[in-house]
Amino acid sequence: MTRATPVRRGRRPRRGPRLRRPAWTATLTWKAAVFITVMCCALAALLGALVHVSVTRQTVDQAREKALSKLEDVTEAYEAGEPTGRFGAVDPQGLPSELRALALRGQRGTVVSDVDGRPAMWAAGPADGRALAVRIDYTLSAQTIMGLDRAIVGSSALAIGATLLAGAFSVTRVTRRLHLTAQVARRISAGDLDARVNDPRTKDPSRCEDEVATVSGALDTMASTLQGKLLSEQRFTADVAHELRTPLTGLSAAAELLPPGRPSELVQDRVRRMRALTEDLLEISRLDAGRETVDLDIHELAPLTERVVRMARSAGSETDLLVVRGTSVETDKRRLERVLGNLITNAHKHGARPVVVSVDGPVVSVRDHGPGYPDYLLEHGPQRFRTESGGKGHGLGLTIAVGQAAVIGADLEFANVPGGGALARLTLPEYVHLAGCPDAGPPAEPGTVIAPGTDMQHTESTDKRT
Numbered sequence: 001m002t003r004a005t006p007v008r009r010g011r012r013p014r015r016g017p018r019l020r021r022p023a024w025t026a027t028l029t030w031k032a033a034v035f036i037t038v039m040c041c042a043l044a045a046l047l048g049a050l051v052h053v054s055v056t057r058q059t060v061d062q063a064r065e066k067a068l069s070k071l072e073d074v075t076e077a078y079e080a081g082e083p084t085g086r087f088g089a090v091d092p093q094g095l096p097s098e099l100r101a102l103a104l105r106g107q108r109g110t111v112v113s114d115v116d117g118r119p120a121m122w123a124a125g126p127a128d129g130r131a132l133a134v135r136i137d138y139t140l141s142a143q144t145i146m147g148l149d150r151a152i153v154g155s156s157a158l159a160i161g162a163t164l165l166a167g168a169f170s171v172t173r174v175t176r177r178l179h180l181t182a183q184v185a186r187r188i189s190a191g192d193l194d195a196r197v198n199d200p201r202t203k204d205p206s207r208c209e210d211e212v213a214t215v216s217g218a219l220d221t222m223a224s225t226l227q228g229k230l231l232s233e234q235r236f237t238a239d240v241a242h243e244l245r246t247p248l249t250g251l252s253a254a255a256e257l258l259p260p261g262r263p264s265e266l267v268q269d270r271v272r273r274m275r276a277l278t279e280d281l282l283e284i285s286r287l288d289a290g291r292e293t294v295d296l297d298i299h300e301l302a303p304l305t306e307r308v309v310r311m312a313r314s315a316g317s318e319t320d321l322l323v324v325r326g327t328s329v330e331t332d333k334r335r336l337e338r339v340l341g342n343l344i345t346n347a348h349k350h351g352a353r354p355v356v357v358s359v360d361g362p363v364v365s366v367r368d369h370g371p372g373y374p375d376y377l378l379e380h381g382p383q384r385f386r387t388e389s390g391g392k393g394h395g396l397g398l399t400i401a402v403g404q405a406a407v408i409g410a411d412l413e414f415a416n417v418p419g420g421g422a423l424a425r426l427t428l429p430e431y432v433h434l435a436g437c438p439d440a441g442p443p444a445e446p447g448t449v450i451a452p453g454t455d456m457q458h459t460e461s462t463d464k465r466t
Contacts, residue, residue, distance in 0.1 A: 028171065091133075102124065108124065252268075330431045
């Protein structure tokens with residue numbers, strides 16, 4: 001009984017990392033240069049080959065005719081018994097063997113070969129069972145062909161260089177216009193709706209438009225249309241909000257005169273919500289218009305955050321504050337409080353307790369322990385009048401927070417915590433104190449936790465929380 005020997009499979013060789021081509025190889029200029037070079041080289045090679053073959057054939061034919069003519073004269077002299085002269089001889093030394101064999105077979109022929117390092121044209125024919133041959137110097141004809149080849153190579157190189165320069169100039173003009181169009185498109189996507197390409201070919205009706213001008217004109221038209229629609233929507237939002245303020249003010253005053261009771265409380269609550277919605281719409285319209293001005297100053301971030309948390313607690317929203325590291329930031333105090341207040345309100349309204357606000361240097365994080373942010377918000381950001389939490393809110397709080405954060409130069413990010421809950425992280429521009437300058441205040445002690453209902457001066461030092 002024999003045992004089968006296991007067959008070991010060889011290891012597959014590891015493939016090394018795939019090399020990426022440089023980014024410049026994907027540009028239109030590089031591709032056009034390669035295409036022009038290849039086409040010029042192919043055209044030059046084709047034309048050069050045709051000229052070389054044609055001239056070489058003509059030169060060889062002329063030398064052959066001259067050699068055969070000399071051979072006839074030498075043959076007549078040989079048959080008449082006269083001297084053959086210095087051009088002809090019977091079985092001369094250096095006669096190519098293939099030409100000698102051809103003459104011995106009774107035929108005439110010609111061939112070019114080197115004699116003492118110099119090219120020569122041989123012509124041979126039969127003569128009494130031997131080979132009667134004539135030799136003509138072929139040096140001048142060979143030099144003519146070599147000179148022609150050098151002229152073809154030189155003129156081809158010059159033609160390729162000139163064509164490359166002209167092609168690069170033409171392609172660069174086109175690519176420059178394409179880059180300008182792409183830059184304007186990026187500016188428009190970034191919010192600069194006044195950006196335009198303004199290609200001169202689209203302004204003058206008498207000039208024919210090329211494809212780049214057509215794209216530029218279409219982009220300008222799209223930007224103008226989009227800007228008109230957005231401005232119209234902004235004016236509509238602002239006008240509606242302004243028009244609502246007057247009747248809401250009267251309605252609020254009238255609601256205060258209602259007799260105490262449940263109906264009066266409901267009316268007053270709805271009026272307050274309408275007034276808050278109107279103010280939010282006005283704020284959004286101002287942010288959209290880009291007419292907001294900031295009042296930047298140096299502030300200690302930890303006390304400023306504690307003030308916002310304290311206001312949230314006074315409104316009935318129990319919030320924990322964790323100070324990991326305090327620092328100074330350059331920001332607009334009012335707008336920063338607006339952003340943090342909206343984030344805390346959103347955490348209580350759409351999340352679950354505990355809601356923790358942490359300060360770590362210039363970063364303020366607001367975390368709740370609810371279901372987290374919806375997928376559309378993480379992918380596209382907050383959207384107005386869209387919520388997925390049972391109809392609570394109008395989706396304006398986070399929209400305003402994002403807008404105000406952009407105004408003060410802060411970065412606001414939204415994420416979901418793997419353990420559960422939503423996390424909003426606000427990164428502010430940190431202010432670095434110069435050497436020798438007094439600090440605005442003592443830094444907060446790392447790991448300081450402010451529990452609900454305590455002042456910042458009476459804190460309990462604990463380990464850091466995450």
